[in-house]
Amino acid sequence: MPLSLSLGQSSAISSEAARFLQNVPTIPFAGVLSPFIARPSRVPSMRAQFQKGEDVVEENIIAKYNLSVNTITLGDVPVLVISPPKPTDPSRIIYNVHGGGFMLGTARDRTALLFAAEMNMIVYSVDYTLAPEAKYPVAQNQCLTVYSELIQKFDPQHILGLSSSAGVPLIIAVLNRARSEKLPMIAGLALFAPATDISGAGDSLTFNESRDVMPPILSLELVRQNYLGTADPKDPLVSPIFAEYGPHFPPTVMITGTRDVMMSGAVRFYWKLREVKVQVEILIMEGMWHGFNWEPDLPEAIQVRSAVRKFLQELIK
Amino acid sequence: MPLSLSLGQSSAISSEAARFLQNVPTIPFAGVLSPFIARPSRVPSMRAQFQKGEDVVEENIIAKYNLSVNTITLGDVPVLVISPPKPTDPSRIIYNVHGGGFMLGTARDRTALLFAAEMNMIVYSVDYTLAPEAKYPVAQNQCLTVYSELIQKFDPQHILGLSSSAGVPLIIAVLNRARSEKLPMIAGLALFAPATDISGAGDSLTFNESRDVMPPILSLELVRQNYLGTADPKDPLVSPIFAEYGPHFPPTVMITGTRDVMMSGAVRFYWKLREVKVQVEILIMEGMWHGFNWEPDLPEAIQVRSAVRKFLQELIK
Numbered sequence: 050m051p052l053s054l055s056l057g058q059s060s061a062i063s064s065e066a067a068r069f070l071q072n073v074p075t076i077p078f079a080g081v082l083s084p085f086i087a088r089p090s091r092v093p094s095m096r097a098q099f100q101k102g103e104d105v106v107e108e109n110i111i112a113k114y115n116l117s118v119n120t121i122t123l124g125d126v127p128v129l130v131i132s133p134p135k136p137t138d139p140s141r142i143i144y145n146v147h148g149g150g151f152m153l154g155t156a157r158d159r160t161a162l163l164f165a166a167e168m169n170m171i172v173y174s175v176d177y178t179l180a181p182e183a184k185y186p187v188a189q190n191q192c193l194t195v196y197s198e199l200i201q202k203f204d205p206q207h208i209l210g211l212s213s214s215a216g217v218p219l220i221i222a223v224l225n226r227a228r229s230e231k232l233p234m235i236a237g238l239a240l241f242a243p244a245t246d247i248s249g250a251g252d253s254l255t256f257n258e259s260r261d262v263m264p265p266i267l268s269l270e271l272v273r274q275n276y277l278g279t280a281d282p283k284d285p286l287v288s289p290i291f292a293e294y295g296p297h298f299p300p301t302v303m304i305t306g307t308r309d310v311m312m313s314g315a316v317r318f319y320w321k322l323r324e325v326k327v328q329v330e331i332l333i334m335e336g337m338w339h340g341f342n343w344e345p346d347l348p349e350a351i352q353v354r355s356a357v358r359k360f361l362q363e364l365i366k
Numbered sequence: 367m368p369l370s371l372s373l374g375q376s377s378a379i380s381s382e383a384a385r386f387l388q389n390v391p392t393i394p395f396a397g398v399l400s401p402f403i404a405r406p407s408r409v410p411s412m413r414a415q416f417q418k419g420e421d422v423v424e425e426n427i428i429a430k431y432n433l434s435v436n437t438i439t440l441g442d443v444p445v446l447v448i449s450p451p452k453p454t455d456p457s458r459i460i461y462n463v464h465g466g467g468f469m470l471g472t473a474r475d476r477t478a479l480l481f482a483a484e485m486n487m488i489v490y491s492v493d494y495t496l497a498p499e500a501k502y503p504v505a506q507n508q509c510l511t512v513y514s515e516l517i518q519k520f521d522p523q524h525i526l527g528l529s530s531s532a533g534v535p536l537i538i539a540v541l542n543r544a545r546s547e548k549l550p551m552i553a554g555l556a557l558f559a560p561a562t563d564i565s566g567a568g569d570s571l572t573f574n575e576s577r578d579v580m581p582p583i584l585s586l587e588l589v590r591q592n593y594l595g596t597a598d599p600k601d602p603l604v605s606p607i608f609a610e611y612g613p614h615f616p617p618t619v620m621i622t623g624t625r626d627v628m629m630s631g632a633v634r635f636y637w638k639l640r641e642v643k644v645q646v647e648i649l650i651m652e653g654m655w656h657g658f659n660w661e662p663d664l665p666e667a668i669q670v671r672s673a674v675r676k677f678l679q680e681l682i683k
Contacts, residue, residue, distance in 0.1 A: 057567045061634060250374045252624045252653045256573050307569045307633060313624060316652045317378060320669070333650065335633050336569045352637070 050075050052260060062336035063348040070308075070338070079264035087270035089181040092152050096179075099153045107157050110345060114166035118157060120176070123198040126191040127176040129156035131165040138170075141207040141365050144199055144235065145174040146192055146223075148214030148242070148340070150268055151276040152180045159343040160213050160241060168358055170209075173199060177219070184278035185287065186222075193223045200233055208235040209361050210299070214311070214340060215272070217243035221289035228297065237364035238301040239357050242339045243315050246290040247272055248282040251313030258310070262338050265310040290317055300328035302360040304353055306337025332356050367392050369577060379653035380665040387625075387655070396581035404587035406498040409469050413496075416470045424474050427662060431483035435474060437493070440515035443508045444493040446473035448482040455487075458524040458682050461516055461552065462491040463509055463540075465531030465559070465657070467585060468593040469497045476660040477530050477558060485675055487526075490516060494536070497593035502604065503539075510540045517550055525552040526678050527616070531628070531657060532589075534560035538606035545614065554681035555618040556674050559656045560632050563607040564589055565599040568630030575627070579655050582627040607634055617645035619677040621670055623654025649673050 052073050059067040076082065085091075111118060117132045143165070147158035156176035165172040175195045177188035199208060212220040217240045224234065247269065254265040277287070285292035301322055305315040315331060322329040334341065334349050342357075344350040369390050376384040393399065402408075428435060434449045460482070464475035473493035482489040492512045494505035516525060529537040534557045541551065564586065571582040594604070602609035618639055622632040632648060639646040651658065651666050659674075661667040 053572075055572050058569050058572055060567045061563075061569060061630060246378075250377045252375050252378060255370075255372055255375055256577065256624070260573065307573070307630060313378060313652050316624060316650050320651070323673070324669075331648070331650065333633050333648065334637070335630050352641075356640070 050077065058336060065347050066336060066341070066349055069344070069347065070336075073262050073338075075259065076264055076267065080266055083264065083267040083270040084274075086267060087274045089275050092181055092275060096153050099149070100155070103154070103159070106159060106345065107162060110159065110162040110166065114162075116162060116165055123173075124194040126194050127156070128195055129161070129172075129174040129176055131157070131161050131172040131174060133165055133169050133171075136169055136171050140203065141170060142199070142203055142209075143168070143170050143172040144196065144208055144210045145172050146177070146210075146212040146216035146220045147174060148212070148216040148244075149179075150271050151188060151215050152271060158213065159345070160211055163343065163345065163354065164211055167354060168361070172211075180276035181274075185276055185280040189219050189222050189286070192219045193226055196223045196227060197232065200235070205233040206236045207365055209365060210235050210238040211241070212238075212243075213241040213343065215244050217245060218247065218287060218289050221245075221292070222286045224298065225286065225289070225292050234297055234299050236299060237361050238299050239304065239361060240301060240315070240318075241304045241342050242309055242311050243303055243305070243318060244311055245314035245318040246288045248288055251311075251317065253312035253314075254310055257308055257312065260308050261310045262340070263310070268310070290314065290321065294322055294325045294327060296326045298322060298325070298327045300360075300364055302330045302332060302357055304332045304334075304342050304357060306334045306339075306341050306349075308336060308338040309341075310339055330360055367394065375653060382664050383653060383658070383666055386661070386664065387653075390579050390655075392576065393581055393584065397583055400581065400584040400587040401591075403584060404591045406592050409498055409592060413470050416466070417472070420471070420476070423476060423662065424479060427476065427479040427483065431479075433479060433482055440490075441511040443511050444473070445512055446478070446489075446491040446493055448474070448478050448489040448491060450482055450486050450488075453486055453488050457520065458487060459516070459520055459526075460485070460487050460489040461513065461525055461527045462489050463494070463527075463529040463533035463537045464491060465529070465533040465561075466496075467588050468505060468532050469588060475530065476662070477528055480660065480662065480671065481528055484671060485678070489528075498591075501595035502593055502597040506536050506539050506603070509536045510543055513540050513544060514549065517552070522550040523553045524682055526682060527552050527555045528558070529555075529560075530558040530660065532561050534562060535564065535604060535606050538562075538609070539603045541615065542603065542606070542609050551614055551616050553616060554678050555616050556621065556678060557618060557632070557635075558621045558659050559626055559628050560620055560622070560635060561628055562631035562635040563605045565605055568628075568634065570629035570631075571627055574625055574629065577625050578627045579657070580627070585627070607631065607638065611639055611642045611644060613643045615639060615642070615644045617677075617681055619647045619649060619674055621649045621651075621659050621674060623651045623656075623658050623666075625653060625655040627656055647677055
């Protein structure tokens with residue numbers, strides 16, 4: 050069964066976006082089947098299938114922009130260094146934490162590649178250990194290690210942070226722990242389709258059920274069975290919506306769409322930061338799904354990435 | 367049948383908001399019955415019932431803030447002048463166009479009263495003629511007449527515009543026509559639950575069907591049968607999403623919620639203005655319905671009105 054898309058809905062988005070939505074497969078009986086689909090034993094095949102599709106897209110971006118991709122280690126953590134042929138200023142860099150529900154994806158994610166190309170900057174993308182092989186807080190510790198190394202190698206105010214979906218609780222926990230350890234903040238953040246609350250709260254998890262690329266119940270079940278271990282989803286270091294913030298937090302732009310199951314997490318986090326006087330912007334796109342922003346050629350994705358660049362470039366001028 | 371409200375949804379909003387949603391009556395068989403409910407002959411009773419509830423709230427606000435409310439005429443159009451006891455600066459004023467689907471409400475609307483009180487400013491609120499007694503473009507012409515008078519009496523850069531729901535296409539058409547007539551723009555705009563597209567397009571009309579205070583099909587049917595006449599809903603002076611804008615357009619803040627049937631209209635209009643370099647901000651509140659902002663004591667409404675004041679006050683400093 051395809052996702053529902055009325056004439057009134059498709060007339061308010063690009064024809065490319067409408068075609069994308071018409072091709073999203075839905076999972077029948079997701080509510081009943083999710084606990085089984087999400088079992089740790091099923092993760093390797095899910096990962097292989099996901100990566101097969103991603104590899105094609107990633108290699109196209111690398112070829113199109115002539116990017117170089119090299120693995121280094123920082124404090125024993127593997128990090129992918131993605132570079133355009135002639136970065137505008139090698140002293141200004143991006144720190145990227147990829148998404149994928151803590152279980153899927155690699156440091157060579159589309160966002161890392163697209164921003165290396167489109168901002169003409171070098172990206173350091175953390176290749177953290179996935180779940181279920183590593184449970185909370187292994188990946189978070191690895192991301193903090195890389196952060197600590199990068200702020201020594203570069204002027205923290207020349208570093209921009211990017212993260213997507215499940216990468217968002219990782220990068221925000223890193224910043225909150227860095228703050229506790231009196232480490233400096235970086236210049237700014239872009240959070241794509243942010244998973245700020247993995248406790249299951251929020252309006253969009255309900256209204257975008259059966260409207261987004263993946264059923265929220267499956268996402269939550271995958272995280273519960275594979276990643277959380279004994280951690281409480283309401284722990285402020287697990288779900289950043291429950292942490293406290295202050296004006297020291299870096300200027301932040303958040304990107305979501307009206308079909309994104311995590312839209313409410315972005316909306317709520319916007320207000321959380323705004324109320325403590327953090328410079329914050331929310332970019333919500335009509336009819337767009339979880340992660341629409343990393344489609345290389347989708348008009349809405351191109352438009353939103355341009356707005357994100359505008360926000361970030363102001364911060365490292 | 368009450369509106370649906372899961373535990374995950376209610377845990378992300380105030381308890382006051384959850385109580386409000388639990389008390390919203392739904393209209394059974396709205397899809398089938400709307401053409402009959404929306405008939406012109408039924409408008410007077412609908413209006414009387416609506417106003418009965420509003421009168422109580424409005425009179426409470428007037429008493430609480432000791433507001434004065436007087437009717438004047440500007441260019442033969444009745445205008446309500448709402449004033450706090452000691453306005454901060456009588457040379458800086460608000461121009462208000464109320465909502466109510468072109469059929470309901472009066473110039474003494476909650477937003478006019480609340481902003482007179484909370485911004486301590488004098489509000490000029492247009493008492494335009496309602497539909498079906500007057501069809502398109504009578505009300506729009508009246509609003510333009512009042513605009514033309516106000517920009518002569520006051521420095522246009524000392525005037526802020528407010529409008530709600532169906533008041534939004536009126537105030538924007540006024541600005542677009544004023545621009546064509548080479549009249550000056552005002553200093554800024556706040557658009558609450560904006561009806562920027564009354565052609566029936568947009569994602570939120572679908573996903574917030576049965577989740578908001580009124581079925582979208584009934585709103586559209588009321589407008590069609592009572593207001594539009596022979597006008598095309600895609601006419602740029604009818605639905606502002608179809609008009610062209612430029613950087614001359616006043617700085618604008620838009621207010622909506624994730625349950626608002628008109629959220630997509632706000633989201634789309636945000637991008638429309640942003641892309642032509644208008645200063646624009648969108649304030650989206652988690653779980654909030656169409657017009658939540660005019661609840662006097664709702665925590666989310668208080669919070670968003672405070673953010674709106676902050677935006678507007680910067681513009682007339």
